Structures are given as structure tokens and as C-alpha cells.
Amino acid sequence: MMTDTNTRLNSLGFPKSPAETRVVVAMSGGVDSSVVAAMLKDEGYDVVGVTLQLYDHGAALAKKGACCAGIDIHDARRVAEDMGFAHYVLDYENIFREAVIEEFADSYLAGATPVPCIRCNERVKFKDLLATARDLDADCMATGHYIQRFAGTHGAELHRAADPARDQSYFLFSTTREQLDFLRFPLGHLKTKDETRALARRYGLMVADKPDSQDICFVPDGNYAGVIEKLRPGAAEPGEIVHADGRVLGAHHGVIHYTIGQRRGLGIGGLDEPLYVVRLDVEARQVIVGPKEMLATRIVPVREINWLGDAPLTSRAEWPLAVKVRSTRPPREAILRPVSETEAEVELLSPEEGVSPGQACVFYASEGSRVFGGGWIWSPR
The missing domain is CATH 2.40.30.10 (Translation factors)
Incomplete structure (x- = not known):
């Protein structure tokens, strides 16, 4: 259909009516992405919801804090049914394991402190899912992330969310210019999370009061070391806790149980000075501790x-x-x-x-x- 070049831009930045604009919404089952989908559907857009199954559906059912657990897939499907738009669940379990979980385990074992949510955005949501959105002939893909996208003189720009407490820019830094051209973040301008929940209630969404997920989706109880031990049996080899001056202060049950800057739970009480983990020597299986200034x-x-x-x-x-x-x-x-x-x-x-x-x-x-x-x-x- 021919489009008049003088047509005003719609709210997603396209010179055509919302009904002629197809937008794929990445739906996690939480309140944020559900509000995005409902809002765009209410504005008249051709909305297609897509939810990713990122790990075993059956094992996930009891993990309420996980962003992509079975209950969340159900919630996303229910929102789509209530609002009357198409919804698909895609099995990305193998992709997620290879692109995110395996690297998470390897990085942790190497003494690093990985941030798998960034890799998930970079390698799964904004790569494979974005490609799927293009395959569905979408004009753009929208997410519930709290970040802003502005049209600049040199192309699309990434900006922090209006609400500093909700800003997710740290987790989206690897978004490329090409991806930014295709992405939209309809919630980035909101001042508080209360505004989002108020919109959810306005649209009658059953997830309006659903708690936010707090943990990494495949580590719903926050026990990183426990996940690593399951992924890499034998990873928790014992070793020494060593002061930076060379003194052996105690023993540990695996370097994977420690992070840089940690003070509590070192198991070396009774010392005159407070000590912190300043380095992890994976090869020597040593946790090196020292005074705060060494950090x-x-x-x-x-x-x-x-x-x-x-x-x-x-x-x-x-x-x-x-x-x-x-x-x-x-x-x-x-x-x-x-x-x-x-x-x-x-x-x-x-x-x-x-x-x-x-x-x-x-x-x-x-x-x-x-x-x-x-x-x-x-x-x-």
C-alpha cells in the first residue's frame, strides 16, 4: 500500500497508521512487557507477542522468581488472549544454553564475575529474537526495558531511563546501532514503576500486581555456586585462603564460592583487621584476601x-x-x-x-x- 510521505509519524516513528505497523513485542510474562503489548494493541498497532522458553519448562514451573519460567510463559499467553493479539512461544533452550549459560559457567570458573543478562540481551533477545521479528515482517520490535531511544542527528541514540531507579542501560550497553534502529522501548519515559502498574490495571491485566523478578532466570535462588557445580561437576575444589602478604589464613571449599570485594563468610574470623577478597587465583585454587585499600x-x-x-x-x-x-x-x-x-x-x-x-x-x-x-x-x- 502506498504511503503519503507527508503522513505524520505514529508513536513508534513510522509514517503510517498504527494498523499498518506490525510490532513484535518480546514478552517475558512480567508486568513491564505485558503493559507494552497492551498499550500498543490499545493504540491500534498490529501486535505479535513472542515469548522465549530459555530453559526446561517442566523444571521451571516452581521457580517464581525466574523471568522466563513456565508460569511466566502462561502469563504472557493469557495477556495475549485477553487483549486479542497473536502470541508465539519459541524454544530457545539450546541457543540460550550455548550462548549464555555455558559462558557464564566458564567465566565463573575462571575467577570472573559474569553478567549473563547482558549476554542474553546481546546474543539471544537482540540477535535471534530480533531476526525472528524481521522474519515475521515486523516494522520494529518493542520490549519492556527501562531505557530510552531518541532520534539523533546521526541516527538513533540510546539514553538512560527517566526513572534512575529503574534504568537498565547497564544491561543494554551492547545494543548496536543497527539493532537500535529496529528496537523500541515504550516504558523508558515513565517516571516510576507505579505508573507502569497503573497502566496494567487500566488495561485489566492479571499481572498488574505481579512481583518483579530479582534473580538471574536460571539462578532463581541466587545460589550461583550451586548452579556452577551442577554444570561443571568437580568445579568446587578445595584450596587455601591466603593473605596478600603470603600468610595462609585458612581453607575454602572452592574458588567459585567467592567474589572480588567479598568480606562476609570468609571463614577466617579472629583477625585484627577486616579483610576482603582482592583476587582469585583459579589455577592455584587460592582466594587472596587483603585490606580494603587493595580493592x-x-x-x-x-x-x-x-x-x-x-x-x-x-x-x-x-x-x-x-x-x-x-x-x-x-x-x-x-x-x-x-x-x-x-x-x-x-x-x-x-x-x-x-x-x-x-x-x-x-x-x-x-x-x-x-x-x-x-x-x-x-x-x-
Whole structure:
């Protein structure tokens, strides 16, 4: 059908009516994505809901805190039925295991602190699912993430959510420009989660008061080490807890039970000074502990960078930015020094504690809400 070039853009940015605009909504079964689907259907869009089954459906039924467990698939299907749009459940179990779970296990065993939710967005939701959306002849794909997408002079830009408490930009830094062109985030402008739940009640959604999922979907009880032991039998080999000065202070039941910056649960009480995990030596099966000041990091090497700036990353020797080295911390002033198009050294103007390999380092504008991408911390010193 021919479209008048003077037609006003609809709310998703297309010069045609909502009825002529097909949007695939990634539905987890939670309140956020359910509201997105209901809102777009209410506005008259041609909505297709898609839910991913990411791991064993039967085993997932009792795991209420998991974002893609069996109960959530049921909830997503029910929302689609109530609102009257098509809904599909796709079996991505093998893809998810290979692209996310296996790397999570390997990274943890190597002494890193991985963030599997980022890899899931990067390798499953915004890659395979996005390709599926294109196969369904969708104009775009919408999600319930709290982040904003704005049309800039050089193309689509990624921006933090209006509600700092809900902002998910740390977990979406690897979204590429090509993906950003196709993605939409209808909730990013909302000021509070209460607004989302109010919309859910307005649309009569049965998930309006459903609790948010808190844990990694395949680690619903937060017991990372337990999952690793199931994935890699024999991974929890015992070893020594060693002070940074060389003193052996005790024994442990596996390096996988410890993370950089940990203080509690070390099992080495009775010492005069508070000690923290400052390094994990996987090969020697040693947990190295030391005083808090040893956790302070100023230089952070970053690789696998996804750069969302207007000019090429290597076009400047230095970029003054703000960065996040953990999802729960606010952005801190830093200088980004490119080494190549995908590697850089980040100098934190104020040292951060507990910077760990496997975490993301996400880049932000020093002022304003723009996200400039980020990379993976691989060997802080």
C-alpha cells in the first residue's frame, strides 16, 4: 500500500497508521512487557507477542522468581488472549544454553564475575529474537526495558531511563546501532514503576500486581555456586585462603564460592583487621584476601567495546566520560583512551573498589542521559 510521505509519524516513528505497523513485542510474562503489548494493541498497532522458553519448562514451573519460567510463559499467553493479539512461544533452550549459560559457567570458573543478562540481551533477545521479528515482517520490535531511544542527528541514540531507579542501560550497553534502529522501548519515559502498574490495571491485566523478578532466570535462588557445580561437576575444589602478604589464613571449599570485594563468610574470623577478597587465583585454587585499600582500582582495561558515539571511537585520543563498573553504582567521571576500535583503557578519576573481570564498564555522557556503549572488564590492576 502506498504511503503519503507527508503522513505524520505514529508513536513508534513510522509514517503510517498504527494498523499498518506490525510490532513484535518480546514478552517475558512480567508486568513491564505485558503493559507494552497492551498499550500498543490499545493504540491500534498490529501486535505479535513472542515469548522465549530459555530453559526446561517442566523444571521451571516452581521457580517464581525466574523471568522466563513456565508460569511466566502462561502469563504472557493469557495477556495475549485477553487483549486479542497473536502470541508465539519459541524454544530457545539450546541457543540460550550455548550462548549464555555455558559462558557464564566458564567465566565463573575462571575467577570472573559474569553478567549473563547482558549476554542474553546481546546474543539471544537482540540477535535471534530480533531476526525472528524481521522474519515475521515486523516494522520494529518493542520490549519492556527501562531505557530510552531518541532520534539523533546521526541516527538513533540510546539514553538512560527517566526513572534512575529503574534504568537498565547497564544491561543494554551492547545494543548496536543497527539493532537500535529496529528496537523500541515504550516504558523508558515513565517516571516510576507505579505508573507502569497503573497502566496494567487500566488495561485489566492479571499481572498488574505481579512481583518483579530479582534473580538471574536460571539462578532463581541466587545460589550461583550451586548452579556452577551442577554444570561443571568437580568445579568446587578445595584450596587455601591466603593473605596478600603470603600468610595462609585458612581453607575454602572452592574458588567459585567467592567474589572480588567479598568480606562476609570468609571463614577466617579472629583477625585484627577486616579483610576482603582482592583476587582469585583459579589455577592455584587460592582466594587472596587483603585490606580494603587493595580493592581500589584506577585503571580498567576494557575490550569487546560497542561504541555508540557519533564519531569513531579511535577518532580521539581521549574521551572524557562517566562510567559505571557495576550495575548498582552511579556513573563516575573517567577518561576513555582507545587502544583500537574494540579495546580501550579507562582511567577512573576517583578509584573504585571491587572492580572485577567479567563485569561491564558502561560509558555515559558526563552531562545528560546519553549512553555511549561500553565494554567488558578483563583484567583490572
